[in-house]
Amino acid sequence: MFAKPYKLKSNTTLKNSEKKHLAQRIQDEFPSTAEEKVKQLVPVKSSCICMKLVLHSGDTVNVFSVDNVPMLIETEERLLPTVCALWKVPDLVPVLVIHSPVLSKIHGGAPLYLPGVVTPEGGKGFPMFQRNTVIALCTQDNAxxxxxxRALISSADMLLRAAGVCLETLHVMGDQLCKDIKFNKIERPKMGPASYGQGDLTDNITADVRQLSIQPKIKEEWPSLGKPVAPPAPVAQAQVPEPNIPMVPTPPSTTPPVRNEPRLITESSKSEEETDVMDDEIKDESPESEQIPTDADGLLRWCLLSFLKLQAKSLEYPHKTNLLYKSMMQLCPPDRTVDVKKSTYKKLGKFLEAMQQEGLLEVREVEKGVAAVTAVSLAHPALRAHRPPPGAAALLDRAGPGAGAGAGGGAPLHGDYVPPLVREMFCVTAAVADVLVPIKKGTAVTASEVRARLTEYVKVHQLTSAEVKGAVKMNSALSKITGKPEGEAVKWEELMNSAVGRMTPATEMRFADGSVKLSKTKLEPIRMQIASRSGNKKVTLVSNLEAFGFSLPALGHVCQTGVAASCGVTRTPGSKSDQLMIQGDQSHFVAKLLIEKYGLPKKYVEGADKALNKKK
Incomplete structure (x- = not known):
């Protein structure tokens, strides 16, 4: 979570009432923690600050620091303790012991595998927890x-299995949070060797044993609950060989049962085997193993689930299906293309009808020929289990629920496509080299630079005409350019056009990475052609885009999400280069995109004025 640098969005000091509310949240989310220990985390007279951080992934979290020490992390799901909080209250969450060399490996980004966890013989003292429980890790040499x-499997599976990833790492000692200069210097204390059920890891067991001493009275008060449970205990003990008893170095004073008694593993072994199958079935739901579908149907459904997961609660119903489709396409991964035409559904209506049959949403015709989503089932299992990609929420916040209709909509997840900056240039030739001194022959210059050099040349040689206003007298050098006799007065516009006409046209393309490409030839303009396909369906063919440095796949993705229509790269018979083919008459959108957003001069787009004036 904090492996990479993050950004501070806000910094707020908590009031006393807010500190009390935070302490109450800690007790609610960690019920086994006593009130005295909660006060150690959030003392009444402490300085508590809430820092809102934007992580490298785009997610937003809150970090609560107490006296310049980070104590708690608040995510969308729950509160998480930091390692500093666990140093004060070690039993806040279940703690596992790992081999000492494993800590540095996890700090370097490696996942935790089961062989790295120290498991006691017979599972004695091993903490009991379910999948997705927040747990902590310590090393053998330091408790x-x-x-x-977050545990990816339950504690029973950890004891039964021999290999596999068992932890989703959220916070590590030495990450960017611990190194933040806003906090005091954080160093891991020395607490002595760690073990299960004894040693420094469970110094607070004495208090628990005193509380457990009243258990016999409770069983007498409730004999109906105690008697059925009592018989299985000797059976579990009978399974343990007698020679193993003297090998346990635990003193008699620490033998009373605790809440993590390993006999629970034996008693619930049947249920653990059943849950083991369930864990294997839903293992792919974890962020580590969740994969984006590669087929068109699966990708279409994945985009819909991602959008509904993020925006279903904030949408205004009825929500038109065409706007829903545009918003879905915003969440398509940049390396893939979502297109309902390439799926087995072929049409958006059939796809939404299938989703309605699943019970995911409800679609109705609000107007003649206009369908809209009227309700979404937030409790649907598929929607509850789905996890959108990191940064998707920030993308939708920037684009808006109905984005994609304009020229600027439809950005992929990795950001807007940045095309090259195209400028019209002119290369200096021998005919104009004497006038444009000190610019050398072959150098590419802009029209404004040509005008500036001509103006300076006329002023230096005092060639401004006194008889004709706005004219220049021709000398030998200017006469070669214009073809007019010496001494004749020529208008500035005619002189400028003659100078540019004597130069070689060129085109400069500046790319986003800073590289510059100069084409010393006259480029053919970009052409847009409306063609008809089978069934009298219209398509827009845009050719000669690659000559101006445009990436057809990236530009096609922008067009596809911008107009919510099928888009692809093709090549017609007799054509020398690839073309962009967009479903429908999209000449207005393409012209507006190239000229108004990407800054391409109108002269490079054939029929630009006609396309821009066309109704949407």
Missing amino acids: AAGIVG
């Missing part, structure tokens, strides 16, 4: 927590 993460 101080060094890692906070």
Whole structure:
């Protein structure tokens, strides 16, 4: 979570009432924590600050610091303790012991595998927890927590399985959060060797044992609950060989049962085997193993689920299906293309009808020929289990729910496509080299630079005409350019056009990475042609885009999301280069995109004025 640098969005000091509310949240989310220990995390007279951070992935989290020490992390789901909080309250979450060399590997970005976890013989003292529980890790040589993460499998699976990733790392000692200069210097304390059920890792067990001493009275008060549970206990003990008993170095004073008693593993072994199958079935739901579908149907459904997961609660219903489709396409990964035409549904209506049969949403015809989504099932299992890609929420916030209709909409997840900056240039020839001194022959210059050099040449040689206003007297050098006799007066516009006409046309393309390409030939303009296909369907063919440095796949993705229509790269018979083919008459959109957004001069787009004046 904090492996890469983050940005500070806001910094707010909490009031006393807000600190009390935070302490109450800690007790609610960690019920086993006593009130005295909560006060150690958030003392009443402490200085508590809430920092709103924007992570490298685009997600936003809140970090609560107490006296310049980060204590808690607030995500969309729940509160997470930092390693600093676990140093004060070690039993806030279940703690696992890992081999000492593993800590540096996880700090370097490696995942935690089951062989790296130290498991006690027979599972004695091993913490009990379910999948997705927040847990902490410490090393054998130091009981101080060094890692906070989310368990990808349950504790029973950790004891039964031999390999596999078992933790989603969220916070590591030494990450960017610990190195933040806003906090005090954070160093991991020395707490002695760690182990399960004994040693410095569970110094607070004494208090738990005293509380457990009243358990026999509770069983007497509730005999109906205690008697059925009592018989299986000797059976579990009978399964343990007698020679193993003297090998346990635990003193008699620490033998009373605790909440993580390993006998629970034996008693619930059947249920754990059943949940093991369920865990294998839903393992792919974890962020580490979730994959984006590659087929057209799956990708279309994935985009719909991502949009509904992020925007279903804030949409205004009824929501037109064409706007829904445009918004869905915003979330398509940049390396793939979502197109309903390439799916088995072929039409958006059939796809939404299939989703309606699944119970995901409800579609109705609000007007004649206009369909809209009237309701979304937020409790649908597929929607609840789906996880949108990182940064998708920020993209939709920037684009808006109905984005994509204008020339600027439809940006892929990695950002807007940045085309090259195209400028009209002119190369100096021998005919004009004497007038444009000190510019050398072959150098490419703009029309404004040509005009500036001509003006300077006329002023230096005092060639301004006194008889004709706005004219220049011809000398030998200017006479070669215009073809007029010496001494004749020529208008400035005619002189400028003659000078440019004597030069070689060129085109300069400046790309986003800073590279510059100069084409010393006259480029053919970009042409837009409306053609008809089978069934009298119109398509827009845009040719000669590559000559101006445009990337057809990237530009096609922008056009596809901008007009919510099928778009691809093709080549017609007899054509020398690839063309962009967009479904429907999209000449107005393409002209507006190239000229108004990307700054391409109108002269490079054939029929630009006609296309811009065309109704949408």
